[in-house]
Amino acid sequence: MATELTPVSPGVVRVSWSPELQAEGLGPSVEAVRGALVRGFEAGNQRVEALVDPDDEAAQRIATFSGLMREGVARSVESGFDRIVYARLADDTPVDDPIGFRRLLNSFLPRKRAISQMLIRDTQERVLLCQLTYKKDWDLPGGVVEVGESPQLAVGREVEEELGLKLDTGRLVLTDWLPAWGGWDDAVCLVFDGGTHAPELVEQIVRQKREIKSARFCTVEEVHELCADFTARRIVSALINLTDTPGPGYTESGRG
Known part of the structure; x- marks a missing residue:
């Protein structure tokens, strides 16, 4: 038959x-x-x-x-x-x-994972980084966008859940494609502007202990020391896009 x-x-x-x-x-x-x-x-x-x-x-x-x-x-x-x-x-x-x-x-049809992160700075031109419980290197606050969720809303939700901070989500400053790596499929990372704040903002942080070991403002030099190389490149590219002469709005592993 x-x-x-x-x-x-x-x-x-x-x-x-x-x-x-x-x-x-x-x-x-x-x-x-x-x-x-x-x-x-x-x-x-x-x-x-x-x-x-x-x-x-x-x-x-x-x-x-x-x-x-x-x-x-x-x-x-x-x-x-x-x-x-x-x-x-x-x-x-x-x-x-x-x-x-x-x-x-x-x-x-193919479905691609989306990650939203927030670029939060202080008045000393430092960047807020999180030390995560599930990997050695540090990263920007944020997380995976849920199914049916707006990436802009997702990053605000993640920052509030992980750090207890309610911040306005600004404009998109960078779209960074991440190739498959270490057991993860490829993904698109969207970095949104989280604004400039007083250094004392860290005192308001209430960590989600399951995911966040610590969080602090870091200089660009510390970004390169604490983050994976592709994360550091992404952060630098996002910072450049906040200036009057922005760099590429799209990168791959932080490279334009």
Whole structure:
């Protein structure tokens, strides 16, 4: 049989298709898999899923064009082979509806992590740095932008949560792309102006002890001593962009 529906649990079946069907091309394969989805739901199942080899691009296209939404990657211990999990629920919005089509696209299009940081200075031209509990080098205050959250709101939230400071978030001064590093995927770091304050601002800090060991204003020389090199470059680039003759508004690892 070109396609097969295998029961997985009550209300859940798994669709698979033969190599021979896949060899016929995208059109016939998609038509057959779509037919299997209809049969699966007509039989009373609430979920039809498929497990696809990450190296099989043709099978991934078949799953997507059939209306199966990508849910993630199931890592395997026993077989040693990871599988991409695709699925469709009985009450999902039809793909021919604009909302359903956008949801399908959203399930597999790339998503990039965003980080928001705040550049806070004092009247002695020093920068507020945080000593973090989870890494050796120091960094600007800030954190990861939550799903559906504005980066500008995110940095204000992070500064308040980590340091107990309620500061106005100013303009964006730098967009810095961070390549994949040390187990992290790549990300975009957005640095916002946190304004200039009296040195006594540090006395108002209430640390979130789970993440922040300490925080203090540091000179540019101390920035280079305490921060990772790419962080130091980012901070210097952001500082330059506060002047009347700004540097590049976009950098990669702090390099313009």
